[in-house]
Amino acid sequence: MLSAPGKGGNATRAVNAGRREEWTGKVVNPPIWRGSTHLYETSAELKRGHPNEDGYFHYGRRGSPTQWSLAEALTELEPGACGTLLYPSGVAAISGALLGVLKQGDVLLMTDNAYDPSRMMTHSLLSDFGIETRFFDPLDLEGFAGHFCDRTKAVLLEAPGSLTMEISDIPALTTIAREKGALSLIDNTWASPLGLPALERGCDIAIMSLTKHVGGHSDVMMGSVACRDTQLYTHLRQKAQALGIVVSPDDAALALRGLRTMPLRLKHTAASAVKLAEWLSKRPEVAHVLCPMLPGAPGHDLWQRDFTGGCGLFSILLKDADIAMQSRFVDALDLFGIGYSWGGFESLAIPFEPSRARSATSWPPSGVRREDRLGVRLAIGLEDADDLILDLEQAFRHMTNT
Numbered sequence: 001m002l003s004a005p006g007k008g009g010n011a012t013r014a015v016n017a018g019r020r021e022e023w024t025g026k027v028v029n030p031p032i033w034r035g036s037t038h039l040y041e042t043s044a045e046l047k048r049g050h051p052n053e054d055g056y057f058h059y060g061r062r063g064s065p066t067q068w069s070l071a072e073a074l075t076e077l078e079p080g081a082c083g084t085l086l087y088p089s090g091v092a093a094i095s096g097a098l099l100g101v102l103k104q105g106d107v108l109l110m111t112d113n114a115y116d117p118s119r120m121m122t123h124s125l126l127s128d129f130g131i132e133t134r135f136f137d138p139l140d141l142e143g144f145a146g147h148f149c150d151r152t153k154a155v156l157l158e159a160p161g162s163l164t165m166e167i168s169d170i171p172a173l174t175t176i177a178r179e180k181g182a183l184s185l186i187d188n189t190w191a192s193p194l195g196l197p198a199l200e201r202g203c204d205i206a207i208m209s210l211t212k213h214v215g216g217h218s219d220v221m222m223g224s225v226a227c228r229d230t231q232l233y234t235h236l237r238q239k240a241q242a243l244g245i246v247v248s249p250d251d252a253a254l255a256l257r258g259l260r261t262m263p264l265r266l267k268h269t270a271a272s273a274v275k276l277a278e279w280l281s282k283r284p285e286v287a288h289v290l291c292p293m294l295p296g297a298p299g300h301d302l303w304q305r306d307f308t309g310g311c312g313l314f315s316i317l318l319k320d321a322d323i324a325m326q327s328r329f330v331d332a333l334d335l336f337g338i339g340y341s342w343g344g345f346e347s348l349a350i351p352f353e354p355s356r357a358r359s360a361t362s363w364p365p366s367g368v369r370r371e372d373r374l375g376v377r378l379a380i381g382l383e384d385a386d387d388l389i390l391d392l393e394q395a396f397r398h399m400t401n402t
């Protein structure tokens with residue numbers, strides 16, 4: 001949905017974005033327009049049709065004011081965006097954007113610490129369409145330029161990296177990509193536009209899983225793709241239409257509800273995460289805290305330079321741990337659920353060891369002992385940080401008392 005930029009700071013824009021009176025009427029939120037069919041007055045009107053532009057009723061697949069309002073709100077929160085497309089999940093947004101910009105014979109460069117389903121789609125989906133993927137080390141700026149060939153058409157970035165939280169130099173990588181004639185896409189789910197204005201840092205396309213921070217309540221799945229350029233937006237919109245992509249108006253209403261409180265939730269969970277990360281950095285059971293928001297942690301300098309905020313998601317590496325200890329720690333947690341996803345109101349934890357999901361780099365990286373390679377990813381929710389600290393403390397006791 002194409003739209004004009006909003007006014008005010010993040011919280012003000014999150015409250016007001018997308019609430020056009022023509023869509024909401026005299027109530028605060030746009031109604032849920034649950035419908036496939038739009039009725040026309042006459043057969044002549046049907047024949048004439050509606051222009052294939054945003055904001056016109058045509059048929060359910062092109063959305064209704066409920067979805068238009070969400071898309072416009074996301075555009076208003078994304079500095080430099082001219083429009084946003086909605087997809088039924090974050091993964092659908094990633095595959096939709098990649099299939100939209102790449103064609104047979106093209107080469108994609110993907111960061112080696114990408115979200116695992118992004119990695120998986122390179123052989124199960126992109127390769128079937130004749131699109132080749134090469135992985136690069138997100139921290140090797142000098143080596144990056146060497147990965148391009150004349151068929152390289154796009155780069156997929158993600159910062160911080162999934163699980164391992166490395167921060168790459170986004171302005172530098174996108175500058176190189178542009179010089180080489182490739183588009184830069186970023187999976188910006190961690191920071192959201194509130195924490196990283198990705199399009200202003202050189203990216204052409206910013207992708208988000210709305211399932212996380214925007215939904216915010218672990219009850220909806222959705223994804224978005226914001227574009228810097230109207231031509232690119234129109235191109236991706238056409239591809240999404242051809243794929244039959246549509247999100248339900250009920251889900252769009254849930255995402256809109258979440259979006260209104262997102263700035264507050266992100267501020268709270270980021271502050272709690274830093275508090276917990278500080279506490280964890282002093283624990284003897286923890287070898288490394290992978291939290292770029294924490295002063296002194298890997299990636300902190302770049303995070304401070306390029307990011308405007310963070311969130312509640314970070315990782316730790318356990319010291320001298322084996323898989324049994326890693327499991328004992330996670331299983332003993334009481335306030336943290338064990339489960340995928342994050343960005344909800346509740347805290348979550350998952351154990352990880354990413355070595356099989358790396359090809360351009362190795363795990364553990366240099367500077368991390370093999371004995372310290374097992375990690376736990378923590379998603380901090382809206383609970384009191386002190387209660388979460390007590391929970392981690394008792395779980396460490398379970399981990400070490402055998």
Ligand SMILES: *Cc1c(COP(=O)(O)O)cnc(C)c1O
Nearest residue numbers: 089090091115187189209211222
């Ligand atoms: C969860 C996640 C996705 C995928 O989102 P879904 O809505 O679950 O499909 C993509 N990227 C990152 C970084 C994620 O954490």
